[in-house]
Amino acid sequence: MQRASISQWTLAYFGCSLAVFLAALGLIAAGFGYPADALAGPRTLIVVHMLAIGWLTLLMFGAMFQFLPVLVGRDLVWPRLPPVALLLIATGLVVMLTGFAGLDGMIDLPAQLLPTGGLLLLCGFSTAAAVLMATLLQGQSLPLPACFVAVALLSVLLTALVGESLASALTGVFGGDFALALVTHGIPLHAGLGLGGWLTFAAMGVSYRLVSMFLVAPERGGRLPQIAFWSGVLGGAGLGGAFAILLARNMPAPPAVTFAALAGFASVGAYLGDIITLYRSRRRKALELHMRAAIAAFSMLGLAALVLVIAAAAGSERGVVAGVYILVLGWLSGLSLAMLFKIIPFLTWLECFAPVMGRTPTPRVQDLVCERRALPIFAGYFIAVLVGATGLFMEEPHLLRVAAAAQLIVAILLSDEFRKARRLHHLPAEWTNWKKPRLFLPTTPSRMLP
Amino acid sequence: MNDLELDVRPMLRNGGEPFGAIMGAVNELVPGQRLRLLATFRPEPLFSVMASKGFSHEASPLEGGDWQVVFTPTGDSKQAGGSASNPDTWADPDYYLDCTDMDPPEPMVRILEQLEDMGEGQVLFALLGREPIFLFPELEARGHAHVGEFAEDGVTYRLFARAGRRP
Numbered sequence: 026m027q028r029a030s031i032s033q034w035t036l037a038y039f040g041c042s043l044a045v046f047l048a049a050l051g052l053i054a055a056g057f058g059y060p061a062d063a064l065a066g067p068r069t070l071i072v073v074h075m076l077a078i079g080w081l082t083l084l085m086f087g088a089m090f091q092f093l094p095v096l097v098g099r100d101l102v103w104p105r106l107p108p109v110a111l112l113l114i115a116t117g118l119v120v121m122l123t124g125f126a127g128l129d130g131m132i133d134l135p136a137q138l139l140p141t142g143g144l145l146l147l148c149g150f151s152t153a154a155a156v157l158m159a160t161l162l163q164g165q166s167l168p169l170p171a172c173f174v175a176v177a178l179l180s181v182l183l184t185a186l187v188g189e190s191l192a193s194a195l196t197g198v199f200g201g202d203f204a205l206a207l208v209t210h211g212i213p214l215h216a217g218l219g220l221g222g223w224l225t226f227a228a229m230g231v232s233y234r235l236v237s238m239f240l241v242a243p244e245r246g247g248r249l250p251q252i253a254f255w256s257g258v259l260g261g262a263g264l265g266g267a268f269a270i271l272l273a274r275n276m277p278a279p280p281a282v283t284f285a286a287l288a289g290f291a292s293v294g295a296y297l298g299d300i301i302t303l304y305r306s307r308r309r310k311a312l313e314l315h316m317r318a319a320i321a322a323f324s325m326l327g328l329a330a331l332v333l334v335i336a337a338a339a340g341s342e343r344g345v346v347a348g349v350y351i352l353v354l355g356w357l358s359g360l361s362l363a364m365l366f367k368i369i370p371f372l373t374w375l376e377c378f379a380p381v382m383g384r385t386p387t388p389r390v391q392d393l394v395c396e397r398r399a400l401p402i403f404a405g406y407f408i409a410v411l412v413g414a415t416g417l418f419m420e421e422p423h424l425l426r427v428a429a430a431a432q433l434i435v436a437i438l439l440s441d442e443f444r445k446a447r448r449l450h451h452l453p454a455e456w457t458n459w460k461k462p463r464l465f466l467p468t469t470p471s472r473m474l475p
Numbered sequence: 476m477n478d479l480e481l482d483v484r485p486m487l488r489n490g491g492e493p494f495g496a497i498m499g500a501v502n503e504l505v506p507g508q509r510l511r512l513l514a515t516f517r518p519e520p521l522f523s524v525m526a527s528k529g530f531s532h533e534a535s536p537l538e539g540g541d542w543q544v545v546f547t548p549t550g551d552s553k554q555a556g557g558s559a560s561n562p563d564t565w566a567d568p569d570y571y572l573d574c575t576d577m578d579p580p581e582p583m584v585r586i587l588e589q590l591e592d593m594g595e596g597q598v599l600f601a602l603l604g605r606e607p608i609f610l611f612p613e614l615e616a617r618g619h620a621h622v623g624e625f626a627e628d629g630v631t632y633r634l635f636a637r638a639g640r641r642p
Binding site for chain 1: 575576577578579580581583584586587588589590591604605606608609612613616630
């Protein structure tokens, strides 16, 4: 018998990740990091890791603790471990960022904190991945979205291993030709595995199921999802192979990286084709705001893939940077914000109204949000991302800072909408005195909810 | 005795759900009369429902991909009530809900609302677009028994829920 329950720690993950997201946008708006600092400079790396780990990875893990049991119809294995993983990841991130700051000379602390932080992160990722992987393996069957998640979990561990090697080389834990080769050629592999193999692949898997559920469209079967999956696996294998060659021979492997890029491009193309089909075959003609905002995020993925391929072929560094910006802030962050706009009200609704549904009238999930207010916020966000990417490509730092400031403002407004959903703020007057859930921390419900 | 014939093909082609019409026809049958049903597909989900009402079935393909099913009364329909733990003894469904086009969590709300209005032992049959995994713990918490399975298309989920005793 399949069943599901509310994940106790998901909202704590969401709360932490949103806080880091706002802080990272604030730093970009303040002109911290690239282009004032080098692309691989410590200040740039601080911002990049805040976005990739503090914002996106925490969000993804939080979402998966809720989503994966629903996907495979099993309760989460070892439910006490998610808070442990959260603590390890948060501590590891702070220590690692401190290490970067020490490397930069901003603070008088040893840069050796960098690999220490990396090790804590590796422990945190392993804990979260172990819980999720064990839950997957308990399932009665492994639907395709779950296969995406499984590969993404392997990628996050590999990303962290490559990152830890880089951190050790950067801080002189080991030296010689190997360290030099790693620092010279390892960063694109680390970034590709993290942003592609882990975050994008996980987002693809999760969205396959969520999109079909929210649009009331039949699940996708047939060849395209298989192409999306296996091309992605080949892309990840290409990056893994390039890293193995780097380890064994201290040499880069451009053919393997090119192969990985092309396979990744094919995977994204097949996936976007599937998403278009899902939208077209939907049984609910009216689109809620989160699914309209998701269209913008999917478009950003297509745009980012195009920009990255063209820029890489042309050898344009600023083109690659602009492409990565669209990928991270347009696709990954945009999709995350769009899905949070549905997931937070949905979980809040379950927490507050599941025990009484059917017995007394309950509000609709949509009543917990105000789409009219949120629509211009989402529109502003995606426009600001495009302006920011243009600023990077044109090498206009002021344009980038203005765009990041605009993104920061709309992200604060959206976070406030999430808070209002949790506080039942938008519900009609008759619900004013209804018991409100905690904002982020788990509640101990009077009865274990579904 | 003539069979009662019901052709639900036009309804199916218009995207309709013929379950209600079929149950209506079953209620019109005189004792011993057979029901001859014409459909655009082999209506597997119906066979278990009709078996619980005491009908055997004989399905045969027609030209153009349509199907004819003849339901013959066998005279051993289930007694009302039955045992909650044994779905084979449950009464025929008195209520039917089509939730296939509903957005979650609406199917959950509608099913639980319906069960609140039903007497102990009455059965609800619901069609859903996916397995309602958040609903099961809620059904159990309220003392309703349930049994369900995916239809042959692997997408539609059929749920039988038997109302429990009121607290």
